[in-house]
Amino acid sequence: MTGNEEKNSCKKNDFTNGIPNNILIKSIDNFSNVTELDMSNGKIQNLDGNIKFPASLLHLNLSNNKLTEVPSNVLKLDNLKSLDISFNSILVFDDIPSFCHSIEKLNLSKNSLNGPPLWVWTEKPRNLKYLNISNNKDLCSTFTDNYLNELCQYKTLVNDIDMHNCRISKYVKLLASFCHTRVITLGNEEYVHHLVNNLDHFPCEGLEECRDVEVLNLANTQLFHINSNIDIYTNLKELNLSQNNLNSLPNEFYKLVKLETCILSYNSLDYLPSNICELTSLVTLRLDNNKLCMLPENLHEIPNLKVLDLYNNKLHEGPSNLNLEEVDLAQNCFDEPDDEEYLLKKQKLRISYPDRKIGRKVEVTEQIEPSLSSSDEEELYELATNEIIHDDQKDNRTSSPEDWDSDDYWIPQYDPPATPPLSPWIYYVQTKMREGNFCPMDAHPISISDLVRYDRLYNPHLVHSLDGHSDNYSDDDS
Structure with missing residues (x-):
């Protein structure tokens, strides 16, 4: 058997009722040189303790199973560099694994963790670059003030942390332990209302300590306000603030001089700071689905801007003098350009947005009653009084x-x-x-x-009897 055939045979999921059969166990025992093993989607509930993984194993995938704990024979692997154990039902992962200082990527997303893996904080794995503990709705369920304060004392060496959809709203202080992290993901474009990390404002407690961050994703984190101290992120290159409740940006926004990609889609922005042109490193600016009614006159002074998305706003005039590679101006209050050059640039930007409309926005005017002029009021008054007189003259019936x-x-x-x-x-x-x-x-x-x-x-009116007539219902013999 060749090396490739050996590798493919170990990647194939050969399970019966969620338990790997003897053939797979023997194959793992025999292939001492295997470095990568895929055991995902096997409905595994308990991994057989008799399985001895090869010592050379570097990459193990146990995702999409039914594990409630990390198997003991997995914890004993010495040289593991990546472990994907996402989409299981693991409750706790506090035991220090043998691969503590060799692991580089650890994916624990979509589990039932009732706390973060403690050893990542206490042992400070030297080579751990990527940690994904997202979509664990009970991640903070065991937090107390003392425990949270203790965790914050540790400064992890993780380079890339993903904690979106973990309901950390009351525990954002935990983010202070990632002060050396370069990539932080606290939001996601897929909105799950009962799991989102509600931050309200930014920078917030804990995140204020992460000043070395270069890529920050805060999409769908219910942000209402951007504080003026946003300029603490002097190394920030990519910022995603989409799908929030922002209606303005602080003037200090222009101090993010290293910012290359800024995503502000799906907010309520009415205007942009006039000094936005000082973002000299900005290449991509996404402002689609906002309420912009005008643009800064000096927008064209952003020297490196190549991608500008203004789809679905309230602009009455498009930008000019822009040397762009991708642009979308559709669904605004002016006629969209129809020249071939613009259409090619729009098509290039819309590769990921096939459902967008074209052309000018259909303006829906509010139904407001116009105020009456003095002549209109006089005419209305005359009409009303004439109708009253007419009715009085017309209704001349006698009544009882x-x-x-x-x-x-x-x-x-x-x-x-x-x-x-x-x-x-x-x-x-x-x-x-x-x-x-x-x-x-x-x-x-x-x-x-x-x-x-x-x-x-x-409150009925009293009934008066007419003269000479009385309502008498007594018997004649009375």
Whole structure:
């Protein structure tokens, strides 16, 4: 058997009811030179303790199984460099493994951890570069003030940490232990409302200590405000603030002089700081799906800007004098360019956004009642008074007291004042209010008409008998 065939045979998942069969156990025992082993998607609940992994094993994949703990024979591996044990049901991983100082990548995402792997803090693995403990909803469930303060005293050597969807809102202080980390992921574009890390503002406690960070992902972290001390991140190269609740950026934003990629999509930004042109390293600026109504006049002065996404804003005029490689200006309040050069640049940017619309935004105007001019008010007043006079003249029927108690006969009484109020429109409204029809100037919880009906129902008018007629229901013999 060749080396490639040997490697492929060990990568193949050969399981029966979640338990590796004897053939696989023997094959692992026999292949002493195997360096990579894939045992994912095997429905493994308990790994057989008789399995002896080769000492040469460097990369092990146990993801998408049903493990509730890290197998003891895995903990005994001395030279392991990467371990993927994501998508399991592991509760605790505090035991110090033999590969503590050889491991480079550790993926514990999508488990049931009730606390971070303690040995990563206490032992400070020398070579651990990437740690993924995301999507563990109970990661902070065992935290107490004393335990959290103890963890924060340790400064891990992890270079890349992913902790999105861990509900660390009350425990952001933990981030102080990653003060040497260069890549921090606390957010994700896939929104899971009951797992998100609610930060509210940025920089926040704990994250203020991570001043060496170069790549920071805070998408979907419910941010409302960017503090003015954002300039503490002097090494920041990539910043993702998309899908938050931001409506402005501080003027100190321009001090992020090393920033190359800035993603601000899906916020509520109305404007940009005028000094944004001082971001001399900026290459990619994504501002799609905001509320921008204007752009800084000096936007063209950003020397290295190559990608500009302004899709779906409220701009009435597009940027000019920009030497861009990718740009999208569709769905704004101006006609989208139709020249071939622009279309090619837009097509290039839209490779990852196939569902976007083209053309100009369809403006939806709010239905606001126009104010009436003096001539309109006079005409309306004349119309209202004429209708009142006409109704009085038309309805000249004689009535009896019984008629006034009839729902069908009830007639609003109009008594226009001798001198109308200053505004004929107000007079008209008051007249309609007396009728019990509507009251546009006051949002009543119960409409005037309902109040009138209620009053008439529970406070009926007295019935007067007519002269010479009496209601007598007594027997003739009485």
